[in-house]
Structures are given as C-alpha cells and as structure tokens.
Amino acid sequence: MISLPDKFKQRLGWILLLALIWQLIAASHFFSELIFPGLDKIILTLFTSLTNGNLLKQLIFSLIIIAQGLTLTVILALSLSILAYFSELAASLLETLTALAHPLPGIALMPLILIWFGAGKTAILLVIIHSVLWPLILNLRAGFNAMPSIYNLIAQNYCLTKLEFLFKILFPAALPYFISGLKISWARSWRALISAEMLFGAINSLGGIGWYIFQRRVFFDLPGVFAGLVVIILIGIIVEDFIFARLEAKTVQKWGMSK
Template identity: 50%
Template sequence: MIMKAKSKFKKLFNNKISIRIFWIIIFILIWEILYLSHNFSPLIFPSLGTILKSMYSYLLSGEIIKETLYSLNLIFKGLGIGIVFSVVFASLSFVSKLFEGLVDTLTAIAHPLPGIALLPLIILWFGASPFAIVFIIIHSVVWPLTLNIYSGFKSIPKVYRQIAQNYELNLFQIIYHILIPASFPYFLAGLKISWARAWRALISAEMIFGATGGNGGLGWFIFKRRVFMDTPGIFAGIIIIVFIGILVENLIINNLEKYTTRKWGMSI
C-alpha cells in the first residue's frame, strides 16, 4: 500500500499541470496568510475572496469580457501579420546574402528597442487607431521570431536541400516543403517568445495609449481600475491576463508542439 501511494505521488508530481496547480495553491495560501496578518491595508492588499467577487461582478456585467475580446482581436491580428513577415524575412535572408545583411542590420537596431519607446512616433504616424497598437505587437513579434526561424533554416543539413534540388523543386517549394517543416521546432520556440513579448506589448500599450477607436482592452480596464482605486479590480484584470497567457501556451502552442515536433521526434 505504501509503495503504491508513493508511486501515485511520484506520478502525480511528474505531471507538469499537477506541479503547477500545487504551486498555485501554495501561492494562494501565502497570499491569504499575508492578508490575515493585517500588516497591509486592504486597499493595497485585498483578500483573494474580494478579488474573486470583483472579477465575478465584472464578468457578470460583461465589461471585462468585452475588453478581453478586444485585446485578443488586436493581439491575434498583430501575431498573424508578424508571423508572415518573419517567415518572409527569414526565407529571403536564407537565399540572399544581400537581404541577410539587411535583416541582420534591422534586427540589430530594432530587436533591443521596446515597442513602447516607439509609441509617440506611432501616434504621430497612425493617430489614435487600433492599428497603432497592432503595429507595436508586430514589432514585438517579428524580430525574435525571424531570428529563431533563420537559425532553424541554418541548422538544416545540406543533404535535405540537395535532395530537393535532385527533385527539381523550385525555391518556393524548397521553403514550403523542406525548410519550414525541418525548422519547425525553432519556429515553435520563437513563437513562445513572440507570444509573451506581444502580450506584454499589448497590455503596456493599452495602459499608456488608452482606448482606441472608442474601445479599450484589458490594459485600459486595469488603467481605469487604478484611477478609481479599485485594487480588487486591478488584480482581477491581472489574473485574466495571466490565465489567457497560460491558456494559449498550453492549449495552442504546446498542443501544436505535441502533434508536430514531438510526434515527428524533432523536439529540441
């Protein structure tokens, strides 16, 4: 019985989700202990129950749902456009030394530059429009993803390209059928980085930029809660952001990895 219990316990804690839930419970307990110690004002350190009540009220009113959907719409637009640009940049860099030099120069300049630093210029160029935020998301996505995809292309053995040439594949077919599938683990690794950067850029831009086109997202929701000193509302917005980030990484990116690179035996 003891051995079976130990085996189940070990199996449970070999599961990534179980370990994550375990630590979340620990964090919740620490939070509640700190709240019950009364060393902090409830205005700056509310109880978890108060936060959940606040979240429930905003979900019930539909306010936080509307602003979450608005943010997701912007981020998936920016992410989609950024992925297309990254594939094009990496592909052209792989086939042309001249273009490789251009992308290398642009990456060296733009990659360390935070998207928020471009916000004043973007407002001048595009005005207070949703595209201004999408532009910042694209900027956050393109450079790390391009670097990862290009690194994946360079890691492909030459024999793959030689086989493609023997089959008389054209350049587009080589990229589509050889380079992209063979470098897919690098693409997924870059996508994880790009998703995190894009999510941060979106929330930061919304908090600074405010509403665009008469609408606002989660960053705008948090900003409004701060103005009205609604600390539980601020934490409610933060929890939604964290929850969506984890959900996308686990349900979309990790499952994509599971049914592609892991299945093919290509995980890095």
C-alpha cells in the first residue's frame, strides 16, 4: 500500500508526457485535424457529451450489463469448476466443452445469437458470458489443481466436511487464480460488450458506450470517438487500480500468498 502513491505519481508522469506528445503532434498540423484531433477538442467533446448528451446514461447502462454478465458468469464458472473438482466425469465433460468453445470468438457467434435470440439485451449478455466463462473456468480449475495435496490431508486430519473444505481451504487456496481470472474476465467482458453494441446497435432506447462510439463514427466525429475511448480507459484504470488492487491487498497480499 505504501508504494501506491509513488506508482500513481509515475503513472501520472507518463500520462502527462504522452498527452504532451499527442498535443504537439496535433498542434503541428502534420496530420489533418480530421485524422488527429487535439486533446482540447477531445476533452471538450467529452465534456459536452457528459453534460448535454446521454453519455453518462449510456455508460451506466453498459456497466450494469457488465455487472449482470459477470455475476452470472462467476456463479456459473464456480459451480461448474467445483463440480469438476469432485467428479472425474464432470471434469472430462467440462474439459471437452472448454476445448470446443474457448477458441470461438464471441463475435463469430453473433450471427447465430442474432437469429436465435434477436438483437436484444439477452444477446449481449450471452456474448459477454461466452467471452468470460471459459477463461474463468480455466483459471479456477488451474487454481484448484495447483493446491498442494498436503492441504487435502490436513482437511482429512481435521475431519472437515466437504462444505468446510470448500470454503476454508479450496477457495482461499485458489483465490490468486480466481482474482487473475476475474481481471481477464473484466477486460474481456468490456471487449465483448463494446463489439456487441457496435454490431447490434442500440439495445435499449439509448444504447451503451459502444453505441456512443459507433454513432460518433458514422457522424464523422473523431473527437467523439476518442472521447468514448478515453471513458473506457478511465473506467479500466479505476477498476484495475482501485477495485482489484484493494481486493488483492485485503486478501492474497495480506495472507502472504502473493506480493
């Protein structure tokens, strides 16, 4: 925790430097302003979109869908992985399913999902779940399998029930893997959501952040496209540096499982 402020200072330094270079290139007018808008224009567009436009509502809409998708997926992945941990048969089925489904990009499934479920919220949720479920299962199972077998013997020594074993030994032991799986899931769910929104169009009357970017693109508003990207980057940094960093500090770091 002590090293955090320092890390932020450095990061801020880098961001300022990159912003400066960006602004210098834009100000040099080496590229047309239509291709390379200045930061002032981007920030201005971002500001007007947030205050006058629907960007904030669209962002909240996107985040709610991601939260729903991630919650569903975590429950699903945990149940499947636990089942596979205790049953050889379930494990081989899950391995087969993962091998079949994991290489499929969510985007490739879109036409199918569109025909079966229509272009509604269900479709976007399905794309998110598909993109997140398989990597999360892989991580969880790796975590479960990496647990030293001596922990099993300890559990037997203490005569722990299966449920106690699950919550007192297996979960904590696999937590570093689970958290890194969650990080991957978070990043992948963003990607899935934004590509789905850009393909399907507005899902409710406003659409989400992906739809915002698409709309800016078709109206030839590059500062607006960048404004959408900036929002995504900011959310990514906030989630990574605050939520995940806190989660790690309170659990795996405190327990001495990782640095």
